[in-house]
Amino acid sequence: MRVKAxxxxxxxxxxxxxxxxxxxTALHALRRSPQALASCLVLVLVVACALFAPLIAPKxxxxxxxxxxxxxxxxxxxxxxxxxxxTDRLGRDVLSRIIYGARISVFVAVVGVAISATIGVxxxxxxxxxxxxxxxxxxxxxxxxLSIPFLLLAIAVVAVLGxxxxxxxxxxxxxxxxxxxxxxxxxxxxxKEAEFVQASRATGARGVRLxxxxxxxxxxxxxxxxxxxxxGLMIIFEAALSFLGLGVQPPTPSWGSMLAEGRNYVxxxxxxxxxxxxxIMVTVLAINVLGDWARDVLDPxxxxxx
Amino acid sequence: MVSYLLRRLLHSAIAxxxxxxxxxxxxxxxxxxxxxxxxxxxxxxDLERLRQDMGLDRxxxxxxxxxxxxxxxxxxxxxxxxxxxxxxxxxxxxPATLQLALTALFLSVIIGVTAGVxxxxxxxxxxxxxxxAMALVGQATPSFWLGIMLILVFSLWLKxxxxxxxxxxxxxxxxxxxxxxxxxxxxxxxxxxxMLEVLGQEYIRVARAKGLQERTVLFRHAMRNAAIPVxxxxxxxxxxxxSGAVIVETIFAWPGIGRLAIDAIVARDFPVVQAxxxxxxxxxxxxxxxxxxxxxxxxxxxxxx
Numbered sequence: 243m244r245v246k247a248x249x250x251x252x253x254x255x256x257x258x259x260x261x262x263x264x265x266x267t268a269l270h271a272l273r274r275s276p277q278a279l280a281s282c283l284v285l286v287l288v289v290a291c292a293l294f295a296p297l298i299a300p301k302x303x304x305x306x307x308x309x310x311x312x313x314x315x316x317x318x319x320x321x322x323x324x325x326x327x328x329t330d331r332l333g334r335d336v337l338s339r340i341i342y343g344a345r346i347s348v349f350v351a352v353v354g355v356a357i358s359a360t361i362g363v364x365x366x367x368x369x370x371x372x373x374x375x376x377x378x379x380x381x382x383x384x385x386x387x388l389s390i391p392f393l394l395l396a397i398a399v400v401a402v403l404g405x406x407x408x409x410x411x412x413x414x415x416x417x418x419x420x421x422x423x424x425x426x427x428x429x430x431x432x433x434k435e436a437e438f439v440q441a442s443r444a445t446g447a448r449g450v451r452l453x454x455x456x457x458x459x460x461x462x463x464x465x466x467x468x469x470x471x472x473x474g475l476m477i478i479f480e481a482a483l484s485f486l487g488l489g490v491q492p493p494t495p496s497w498g499s500m501l502a503e504g505r506n507y508v509x510x511x512x513x514x515x516x517x518x519x520x521x522i523m524v525t526v527l528a529i530n531v532l533g534d535w536a537r538d539v540l541d542p543x544x545x546x547x548x
Numbered sequence: 549m550v551s552y553l554l555r556r557l558l559h560s561a562i563a564x565x566x567x568x569x570x571x572x573x574x575x576x577x578x579x580x581x582x583x584x585x586x587x588x589x590x591x592x593x594d595l596e597r598l599r600q601d602m603g604l605d606r607x608x609x610x611x612x613x614x615x616x617x618x619x620x621x622x623x624x625x626x627x628x629x630x631x632x633x634x635x636x637x638x639x640x641x642x643p644a645t646l647q648l649a650l651t652a653l654f655l656s657v658i659i660g661v662t663a664g665v666x667x668x669x670x671x672x673x674x675x676x677x678x679x680x681a682m683a684l685v686g687q688a689t690p691s692f693w694l695g696i697m698l699i700l701v702f703s704l705w706l707k708x709x710x711x712x713x714x715x716x717x718x719x720x721x722x723x724x725x726x727x728x729x730x731x732x733x734x735x736x737x738x739x740x741x742x743m744l745e746v747l748g749q750e751y752i753r754v755a756r757a758k759g760l761q762e763r764t765v766l767f768r769h770a771m772r773n774a775a776i777p778v779x780x781x782x783x784x785x786x787x788x789x790x791s792g793a794v795i796v797e798t799i800f801a802w803p804g805i806g807r808l809a810i811d812a813i814v815a816r817d818f819p820v821v822q823a824x825x826x827x828x829x830x831x832x833x834x835x836x837x838x839x840x841x842x843x844x845x846x847x848x849x850x851x852x853x
Contacts, residue, residue, distance in 0.1 A: 386566030389836070391791035391828045394809060395570075398821050401813040402577050448770075474794065478690045482795060484808060485692045505696050505799070509704055516700075519693030527688035 257525050271456055271539050278535040281528035290349035290523050291341045301337035302325075302444070304493045307333035328376045328513040331504065336513060339495035340521050346489075346496040347525065350411055350480040352475045357415025359469050363461070364423025369423065370430025371453050384420045392417060393435045393482065400488045410489045429461040463540040470533035474526040481522050558838065560833045565616075567829040571822045572615050576608070583817070589784055619826065625819035629812070634819035638827050639806060644714060645797070645804030649789040651720055652728030660732045664739025664778075668747060669766060679736065686733030691792055695726035695799040712801040723793075723800040727792050731785040738781050742774040776843065783839035787832045 263385040273281050291298055307329065315336075327336040396413045413486040426547045431438055434457070442456050483489040484498030492499065497518040504514030575581040582599045590598075599605055603614060618624070624634040663683070667676040702722060703711035713719045747770055755765045762829065793806035801807070805824060812820035 288604065293690045353677070382559075382562060383566070385563045385571070389563040389833045390567055390825060392571065393791045393794055394825055394828055397794065397809070398574055398811055398825060399577065401816070401821070402574055474688065481690055482692060485667060485795070486798065487814075501693060501696070508696055508700055512700055515693070515696045522690055522693060523685070523688050526690075527685060530688055532683065535782065 244275035265309060271535075273541065275535055277531050279533040281535075285532065288344050288528075289348055291344035295345055298390060299335075299341040301335040301338045303342040303495045305338045306336065309333065311536050313502050314511070327517050328511065330500075330511075330514055331507065336500075336517055339500060340497065340518060343495045343497045343500060343521065344525075346407065346484075347477045347480060347522075350407070350414065351476040354414040354418065354476040355469050355472050357411070358418040358472065359465065360405070361416070362419030362523045363426050363458075363465055365419065366426025367430055367453060367461070368424040370427045371434065373455065376380070377427075379421065381475070384423055387417065389422055394480070395421075396479065396483060397486065397488060400483060405483075405488045405491060408488050408496075410480060410483055414479055418472060418475070421472065422465055424459045425464045425468055429464060432458055433457045433460055466541060467533060467537045470529060470536050474529035477522060477526055477529070497512050553603055553841075556837055560837055563833055564826075564829060568619050568657060571613075571825050574822070574825075575818055592610060606680050619822075624823040624826070627812075627817050629817045631818075634823040635827070637808065637820055638823045639669045640803045641803065641808050643835035644802060645729070645790065645793050645806060648720070648723055648796070648802060648804060649786065649793060651724040652731065652789050653782070653786055654660075655724055656728040656735050656785065660735025661739050661778065663732075663736040663823045665743055667736070667740045668743030671744065672828065676740075683736045684735040686729055686811050687737075689729060691726050691730060692795050694801060695722070695796060696724055699799075705802045712799075714801070719730065719800075723796050723802050726799070727789055727796045730792070731782075731789060734785065734791050735778065739778050740775065743770060746770045746774040779842060780839060781824060783835055783842070786835055790828055792830060823838060 260504075272282060276398035277285070295303075295325075310333045311331060312327050313325050313329045313333075316325055320387045324339065325335050327340065329335055330422040331338070366384075367382050395417060398411055399417075403413075439456050440453065442452060448457065480489055480496070481498030481501065484496045485502045487499075487502065490499055492497040501515055504511070504518065507514050552570075582604055586595055586598055586812060588686075590765060592674060601853055603611055606614075622635050626632060627634050627637055645839070663679045666678055667679050670676055699711045699722065700781070702709045709721050710719050723789065752769060756762075757767045760769075790805075795806070796802065796810055797804045797806035798810050808820065809824045811817075
């Protein structure tokens with residue numbers, strides 16, 4: 243949800259761009275937006291689940307209790323006998339599997355974004371700074387990759403390489419860099435002509451130093467916004483590929499593969515499909531809200547046309 | 549205009565050549581394409597024969613040349629599974645996917661634009677808030693989950709609509725809603741923000757000040773000017789929809805290209821996979837080209853150069 247552009251927000255947008263205490267300003271801004279704050283809490287919870295799954299999960303995600311197969315969700319869980327979110331066809335605890343599943347989602351999202359952002363920003367900086375034939379080549383390459391339906395390409399590559407978590411992350415990382423490249427390219431082009439860059443050029447700054455010290459830091463705001471939105475997409479793509487059987491392999495729980503399994507039992511055990519999907523939705527929703535908020539705070543001029 | 553068109557066509561051709569190269573390399577990514585394609589239980593002789601049949605014993609550059617030449621003639625080889633030309637199999641599935649994607653697009657434009665326009669018009673009303681909250685949730689909902697939930701509610705609990713199948717209008721409803729859900733959310737948000745921007749312009753105030761009916765202001769003056777970002781998005785969404793069809797068709801057993809893609813990938817039927825990726829890319833590129841041309845129709849101020 244777009245934060246309303248009240249006077250407080252506008253002041254904030256201005257102050258966020260001054261160097262003074264960016265972290266403190268961010269915290270301050272967060273307090274002013276209940277949605278962003280709530281999203282932050284959700285994400286802290288998801289990351290905590292990923293990091294401390296063995297401590298948080300009530301049961302093992304892979305232990306099978308065949309006598310308790312397909313038990314429906316039960317509120318007696320805290321006292322012992324029941325399962326809060328039910329069990330699957332092998333009697334595994336759905337809640338624990340969702341908590342462990344957060345590991346895959348967080349891992350894929352973070353590593354995937356790290357790879358794609360690094361590639362994308364590097365290419366964008368080079369294309370914008372060097373110009374000429376290099377720039378043309380890089381931008382043509384983005385056109386090519388953009389003209390392939392992404393999901394289809396990812397599915398095909400994973401199918402050739404064989405389904406595994408590593409291949410999944412690599413495919414996502416190496417195919418989703420375009421948005422970073424485009425944003426960084428545009429920024430670099432305009433920054434190159436900016437007065438402060440011209441000034442440092444006049445004082446003798448050249449090449450890599452000029453690029454890394456003066457231009458790169460100023461391209462970061464939009465990159466952060468793109469990265470935030472990409473985090474959510476990565477989680478959805480991981481789930482989609484795992485849903486199709488091309489991601490994480492059993493018995494490792496992933497939200498997507500849990501959904502794929504739940505789909506076969508949707509008539510008899512609704513909870514198997516409902517809860518993993520809810521986990522994906524809530525996580526991605528929190529990321530998107532935070533992304534929108536970050537865009538408003540970091541760069542109010544940047545609109546949804548990314 | 550003509551030179552612009554020629555340059556765009558050239559760019560499109562370069563993009564498609566790039567796609568073909570990627571599709572070619574895709575097979576060689578694994579090291580030995582023959583090993584990928586051979587059915588399980590085949591002997592060493594079979595493998596050798598397959599290598600020769602596919603021309604894999606030639607140098608890579610020669611293979612690439614032959615591949616490009618054939619692909620340019622629409623020849624991606626024969627499907628291992630169905631013993632028919634791969635491209636023909638793909639084209640046979642086009643009507644089903646097109647029907648699904650266009651219905652989804654239609655739904656998302658009608659519902660998305662309406663919701664967005666009303667939201668902008670009645671800014672901060674309960675309608676605006678709930679519509680935008682729904683759009684936000686919609687953008688976070690993966691289609692594969694939405695599809696299952698729709699089946700759960702409308703097929704299994706309410707028993708209103710069939711959970712799968714192809715042919716009748718009833719069978720089209722759930723897949724189209726599933727496929728269009730995300731676009732609906734995106735379209736409504738873009739429409740709203742674009743409308744808000746336009747409604748704040750001077751000429752809208754003038755139109756109102758001279759006593760025009762609110763309806764005229766909204767439809768004649770505001771919507772037309774707010775249309776450009778929406779049209780761009782809708783065109784891009786069609787590409788997204790074609791891609792999303794892979795998942796939605798799998799869930800609803802819809803006999804389109806997406807399902808063919810998954811079946812082909814699972815069966816390692818690579819000529820078909822290559823044909824699909826290329827075909828989908830052609831559609832993508834064509835849509836992008838058409839969108840750019842469409843701008844000039846909507847907004848004569850835009851000069852293509």
